[in-house]
Amino acid sequence: MNEEYVLQLQHISKEYPGVQALKDVSLEVKKGEILALIGENGAGKSTLIKTCSGAVIPTSGKIIVNGKEFSSMSPQLAAENGIAIIYQEFNNVKGLSAAENLFLGNPIKNGILIDRKAMEKEAEKAFAQLNIKIDPKKLCGDLTVGYQQMVEIAKAIKQNARVLIMDEPSAPLTSAEVESMFKVCELLKSQGVSIIYISHRLDEIFRLSDRIVVLRDGEYIKTLITKDSHVDELIRLMVGRELTETYPARPDCIRHDETVLELQDVTGNGDTNISFKLHKGEVLGLGGLVGAGRTELAQMLFGAVEKTSGKIIFKGKEIHPRSPRQAIDAGIALVPEDRKRHGALLGVSVKNNINMAIYNRISKLSVINSKKELETANSYKTNLLIKTPSVNQLVRNLSGGNQQKVILGKWLAANSELIIFDEPTRGIDVGAKFEIYSLINNLVEQGKSILLISSEMEELMGMSDRIIVLAEGKMTGELKRESFDQNAIMRLASAV
Ligand SMILES: Nc1ncnc2c1ncn2[C@@H]1O[C@H](COP(=O)(O)OP(=O)(O)OP(=O)(O)O)[C@@H](O)[C@H]1O
Numbered sequence: 001m002n003e004e005y006v007l008q009l010q011h012i013s014k015e016y017p018g019v020q021a022l023k024d025v026s027l028e029v030k031k032g033e034i035l036a037l038i039g040e041n042g043a044g045k046s047t048l049i050k051t052c053s054g055a056v057i058p059t060s061g062k063i064i065v066n067g068k069e070f071s072s073m074s075p076q077l078a079a080e081n082g083i084a085i086i087y088q089e090f091n092n093v094k095g096l097s098a099a100e101n102l103f104l105g106n107p108i109k110n111g112i113l114i115d116r117k118a119m120e121k122e123a124e125k126a127f128a129q130l131n132i133k134i135d136p137k138k139l140c141g142d143l144t145v146g147y148q149q150m151v152e153i154a155k156a157i158k159q160n161a162r163v164l165i166m167d168e169p170s171a172p173l174t175s176a177e178v179e180s181m182f183k184v185c186e187l188l189k190s191q192g193v194s195i196i197y198i199s200h201r202l203d204e205i206f207r208l209s210d211r212i213v214v215l216r217d218g219e220y221i222k223t224l225i226t227k228d229s230h231v232d233e234l235i236r237l238m239v240g241r242e243l244t245e246t247y248p249a250r251p252d253c254i255r256h257d258e259t260v261l262e263l264q265d266v267t268g269n270g271d272t273n274i275s276f277k278l279h280k281g282e283v284l285g286l287g288g289l290v291g292a293g294r295t296e297l298a299q300m301l302f303g304a305v306e307k308t309s310g311k312i313i314f315k316g317k318e319i320h321p322r323s324p325r326q327a328i329d330a331g332i333a334l335v336p337e338d339r340k341r342h343g344a345l346l347g348v349s350v351k352n353n354i355n356m357a358i359y360n361r362i363s364k365l366s367v368i369n370s371k372k373e374l375e376t377a378n379s380y381k382t383n384l385l386i387k388t389p390s391v392n393q394l395v396r397n398l399s400g401g402n403q404q405k406v407i408l409g410k411w412l413a414a415n416s417e418l419i420i421f422d423e424p425t426r427g428i429d430v431g432a433k434f435e436i437y438s439l440i441n442n443l444v445e446q447g448k449s450i451l452l453i454s455s456e457m458e459e460l461m462g463m464s465d466r467i468i469v470l471a472e473g474k475m476t477g478e479l480k481r482e483s484f485d486q487n488a489i490m491r492l493a494s495a496v
């Protein structure tokens with residue numbers, strides 16, 4: 001037994017019909033270290049860590065926890081051996097309090113009665129241990145996503161987790177919440193807890209991790225010491241080729257004489273008096289902090305929520321989108337931020353999902369043109385690098401990032417005049433990001449117009465022709481490409 005390692009994975013393979021998700025992967029986790037696990041969408045990260053929690057049974061290989069050998073885990077074995085996973089979809093019960101969630105399945109009892117007071121007291125202690133302030137009485141459903149995640153972490157620690165595995169924990173968080181989550185990670189590390197941290201955001205990896213394991217196509221590629229490694233090397237190892245530019249060059253394709261969308265004092269859904277013009281062939285960025293009202297604006301344009309006043313003029317005519325169907329028929333598409341909830345049908349094939357918005361267009365007398373259907377699906381599979389053996393695969397069986405690409409494909413197939421992208425590259429790996437940017441460029445070159453909502457400042461500045469900044473539902477400024485500046489945007493974003 002090697003004393004240094006709390007968890008060792010040896011020669012782990014996992015096969016699914018038609019997919020070798022993992023091929024002979026080995027790695028070790030040291031006590032009290034933060035080990036980052038990185039790789040492109042579909043590289044096998046989630047599958048690998050699920051073998052540790054018992055959610056996936058490896059086809060072959062060994063899992064060694066504190067010197068004890070297992071050929072596979074079960075959720076119970078994992079818990080007994082101090083392994084906990086924080087999934088993206090939290091397991092908490094929204095209708096129960098933070099304290100009740102913490103003691104879920106294992107309540108403190110006084111005789112035969114559940115001792116709520118004692119649980120609340122213990123919960124308070126557990127939260128204090130992580131330096132976080134959560135009212136134990138508050139319902140989990142009323143907590144922010146960041147706090148819900150903290151409850152999950154507190155629960156894992158209360159159950160004596162010695163290895164905490166986090167699969168893209170920062171994805172749903174605001175930047176302030178990410179900071180608190182980092183603090184909790186550092187604190188746990190100082191207490192000797194080991195963390196496996198999965199993320200597509202390389203800046204986080206550099207900030208937080210001690211070592212980095214790179215996976216590619218289900219294979220182990222390399223382990224690096226974070227402080228001795230460089231971002232270019234990581235990217236090269238992940239994608240297996242040199243990626244020189246981050247943002248593909250785009251010829252100027254703005255048709256300044258043609259306004260596609262005009263908002264005049266649009267108010268509603270938390271936004272007030274929003275006015276701007278979007279030209280044909282233009283990418284207009286919407287900047288601002290989380291909660292600034294950008295998604296709310298997108299919802300109004302897409303007919304998901306009605307405006308209360310003001311005018312929306314689309315292609316020269318005032319429109320009143322009252323449902324997404326109306327918006328789609330008018331030529332407006334929205335690629336939503338929360339793609340899990342508003343996007344893909346998980347139990348349906350990649351092909352059906354991609355064609356979902358255009359079935360009425362590719363059918364005659366209710367008969368689907370199946371050649372066209374297959375062509376469309378395959379062309380997006382290729383263009384968006386959707387990793388799956390076939391477009392007949394169920395979306396459920398795709399990796400998280402690849403599910404997102406399917407939804408992107410669905411909206412691109414709809415061939416709308418105006419496409420609203422809400423955080424289009426969240427959860428998407430570096431290589432595929434470039435493909436998505438290229439696709440956005442193609443769209444504007446074809447004369448489409450884009451509204452781009454992004455919290456990634458670099459992306460917003462790299463892709464937009466112009467940026468409008470929102471703060472608390474109001475427009476606080478507009479910047480032209482030549483005056484893009486991170487500080488200026490931040491100032492406008494926090495201006496009230
Ligand atoms: N139940 C399943 N059936 C078939 N294939 C699967 C199943 N689960 C995962 N896969 C495949 O295994 C591969 C690895 O997927 P995994 O979810 O581990 O990737 P990942 O590295 O976590 O990617 P992402 O960054 O997109 O989350 C993918 O090709 C995926 O399609």
Ligand SMILES: [Mg+2]
Pocket residue numbers: 045046047399400401
């Ligand atoms: Mg994953």
